[in-house]
Amino acid sequence: xxxxxxxxxxxxxxxxNSLKGGVVPRIGLPYITVGxxxxxxxxxxxxxxxxxxxxxxxxxxxxYGSGKSFLLQTIRNYVMDRDFIVADADLSPERRxxxxxxxxxxxxRELIGNLSTKTKPEGGALSLVLDRWISAVQSEAMxxxxxxxxxxxxxxxxxRKIFAVTSSVSELVHGFEFAKLLSAYYRxxxxxxxxxKLKVLRWFRGEYxxxxxxxxxxxxxxxxxxxxxxxxxxxxxVFFRLAGYAGMMIMIDELVNIYKIPNSITRQYNYEKMxxxxxxxxxxKARYLGIIMGxxxxxxxxxxxxxxxxxxxxxxxxxxxxSKPGARDLLAPVIRLEPLxxxxxxxxxxxxxxxxxxxxxxxxxxxTDDLAGFIRIEYGRIGADQNITPREVIRDFIELLDLLxxxxxxxxxxxxxxDEFSYAGSEAVSDDAAPGYVEFTL
Numbered sequence: 001x002x003x004x005x006x007x008x009x010x011x012x013x014x015x016x017n018s019l020k021g022g023v024v025p026r027i028g029l030p031y032i033t034v035g036x037x038x039x040x041x042x043x044x045x046x047x048x049x050x051x052x053x054x055x056x057x058x059x060x061x062x063x064y065g066s067g068k069s070f071l072l073q074t075i076r077n078y079v080m081d082r083d084f085i086v087a088d089a090d091l092s093p094e095r096r097x098x099x100x101x102x103x104x105x106x107x108x109r110e111l112i113g114n115l116s117t118k119t120k121p122e123g124g125a126l127s128l129v130l131d132r133w134i135s136a137v138q139s140e141a142m143x144x145x146x147x148x149x150x151x152x153x154x155x156x157x158x159x160r161k162i163f164a165v166t167s168s169v170s171e172l173v174h175g176f177e178f179a180k181l182l183s184a185y186y187r188x189x190x191x192x193x194x195x196x197k198l199k200v201l202r203w204f205r206g207e208y209x210x211x212x213x214x215x216x217x218x219x220x221x222x223x224x225x226x227x228x229x230x231x232x233x234x235x236x237x238v239f240f241r242l243a244g245y246a247g248m249m250i251m252i253d254e255l256v257n258i259y260k261i262p263n264s265i266t267r268q269y270n271y272e273k274m275x276x277x278x279x280x281x282x283x284x285k286a287r288y289l290g291i292i293m294g295x296x297x298x299x300x301x302x303x304x305x306x307x308x309x310x311x312x313x314x315x316x317x318x319x320x321x322x323s324k325p326g327a328r329d330l331l332a333p334v335i336r337l338e339p340l341x342x343x344x345x346x347x348x349x350x351x352x353x354x355x356x357x358x359x360x361x362x363x364x365x366x367x368t369d370d371l372a373g374f375i376r377i378e379y380g381r382i383g384a385d386q387n388i389t390p391r392e393v394i395r396d397f398i399e400l401l402d403l404l405x406x407x408x409x410x411x412x413x414x415x416x417x418x419d420e421f422s423y424a425g426s427e428a429v430s431d432d433a434a435p436g437y438v439e440f441t442l
Contacts, residue, residue, distance in 0.1 A: 007031050012359040016352070020398045022391075024069045026121070032351050033074055035344040036067065039337070042330035043075050046290055047082060050247040055281035055289045059255075059317065061300050062337030065391025068294040071337070072251050075292065079249045080118045084290075085129065085240050087111040087233075088251040096258060097273040099226055099266075104273070108229035109206050111250060127201055130182075133243035134189050137161045155190070162186050165242045169235060177222045178235045184218060206232075230277060237289035246288075253294035259305050271310035278316065278333070300334070340390055342379050346371055348390070349397050356401045366404075370412050374400070377416055 007015075011028040018025035039060075046056035062068045076086050089095060089110035096103040114123040138158050141147075147154040166179035181200050188196035199217045206224040208214040214223050224232050237248040258274075261267045274293075280286040300307045300317070308314040317334050340348070349371050357364035378393050404410055 007355050007358055009359055012355045016356060016359065016398060019352075019394050020402075022395075024073045026073060029070070029074050029077055031355065032348060034348045034351070035340045036071055036074070036337075038330055039071060039335055040074065040078070042335065043292070044078060045331075047079055047084070047247075047249075050084075050249070050288055050290045051082070053241075053287050055284070055286040055291075057278045057281040057291045057333060058293070059300065059334045060292060060294045060337065061297055061334055062294075063296060063389060065389035066337050066339065067390050068337065069253055070390070072253060072292060072294055076116075076249070076251060077121075079290075080116060080121060083118065083246040084249050085125070085245050085247075086116045086249045086251065088114050088116075088253070090254040091252060091257040092254065093257060093260075096261070096270055097230075097252075097277075098269045102226060104226035105206050105224065105229055107252070108224060108232070111233070111252075112205050117245070126204060127197070129240065129243060129245075130185055130201075131189065133165075134162070134186055136244055137165075165239070168242060169239050172235055172238060174222070174228065174231050175235060177220050178232065178239075180220060181218065182239070230273070234280070234286050234289060238287055241288040247290065248288060249290040249292070251292045251294075255293055255295035255307070256299040259296075259299040259302065259307075264305075267305065268310060271307060271313055274307070275310065275312050278313070297336075342375050345378070345390070345393055346375050348394070349374065352394070352397060353401065356398070356405070360405055362405065366401075366412060373413070374416060 007028065011031065015025045015028040015032060043058065046058065049056055060068050060071055072088070076088060080086055089107055091097075091107065094103060095107040095110055097107065098104045099106075112126060115125045115129070116123050117125045117129065119125075120128055138149075138154075141154060141157040141161055142149065145154060145157050147157065162183065166182050169175045169182065170179035172178075181203055185197060185200040188194075188200065202208060203214060203218060203220070203223070206229065208217070208223045211221055211223055215221050233248070233250060240248050258267060258270045261270065277291055281289065281291060295307065298306060303309055303314070307317065319332070319334065319336075346368075350368065353364055353366050353371065374397065375393075378396065400412065400415060403415065404412060
């Protein structure tokens with residue numbers, strides 16, 4: 001047995017079920033994270049820049065099942081611990097960066113709906129953040145003035161502090177309407193007008209379909225649209241900083257869904273939006289904002305349909321002449337995930353074996369030699385040096401653990417030497433799955 005820390009059963013169950021079911025768990029990642037040290041350090045370097053008022057944009061590129069989504073979730077947890085607000089979304093046929101039928105706005109709504117903080121990591125944190133901001137401002141005003149909560153003068157002091165924040169926001173693009181709605185939310189909060197608060201939240205979430213509807217409800221002649229939703233994310237990033245957070249991190253995965261768009265003009269519009277976001281972060285037009293996007297090598301490099309089909313992006317993102325496997329420039333905009341080594345996979349399997357034993361309450365009998373034998377077989381596949389992914393190894397390993405637990409008389413060696421396992425182990429996987437393939441997002 002190893003000396004791994006004891007994992008609470010609730011977390012163990014979530015982690016093992018998620019991995020076996022093909023999704024990355026949102027909790028428990030520190031217990032199973034191996035490798036990726038350099039990639040994590042590079043991304044956390046960006047976090048320091050963002051907290052100082054800068055911005056960053058990174059692409060995480062790896063094959064299906066190589067660990068993109070796992071790395072994104074790991075960074076998500078890291079930055080929330082550093083008091084960042086995180087918004088994440090997966091693109092789909094209904095969610096894009098740009099669209100003519102609300103697909104861009106749908107991505108914005110998903111991001112805002114998934115807004116998460118350290119105290120509310122499951123998402124839906126917008127109202128909590130706004131309420132916390134107002135409460136903090138009131139407390140500051142009380143401390144600075146020495147006035148009691150019942151003193152009418154305290155309200156005026158709080159108003160001045162709220163106005164200072166909204167004035168800072170109003171100077172930005174679309175900031176005037178944004179500041180006006182922040183003020184409306186503050187007044188509703190102070191007066192206990194829950195229905196009015198909900199109207200403002202609906203606007204911030206992009207739920208008003210027409211300007212007329214927004215005008216009648218809130219007196220503003222603006223709504224968030226497919227064309228300008230990203231501008232409001234920049235506003236939120238600045239506001240969150242003023243509200244006491246370190247910054248905002250946006251994570252958008254499954255860029256392959258842009259690659260799959262059949263219409264070339266629509267694809268180009270999406271890449272144009274991507275270029276705008278990229279340029280903003282590098283040119284200082286965005287502040288306190290980090291953007292990380294996940295893509296497969298094909299979705300990035302295909303010069304006919306991929307991101308590299310848009311020359312302005314290709315010229316900015318193409319790898320230099322000196323980077324190569326094993327010596328990548330992790331300060332470049334594109335971070336390419338190297339395969340986990342056999343040694344790293346052995347450590348991961350050891351952690352999972354301990355977690356499985358702790359969850360089901362048995363003494364772990366699988367030895368390190370047993371695990372090494374399993375890894376040797378997995379990495380002995382035809383083409384495994386290029387094609388094996390954590391997804392496949394973990395899926396096989398958790399299945400083995402489950403079978404051994406349910407069949408106490410069964411031996412690991414007999415399972416590993418069975419025809420079924422040998423046959424499955426001989427199958428190689430192509431570098432990129434066909435467009436219709438569903439990713440096991442590890």
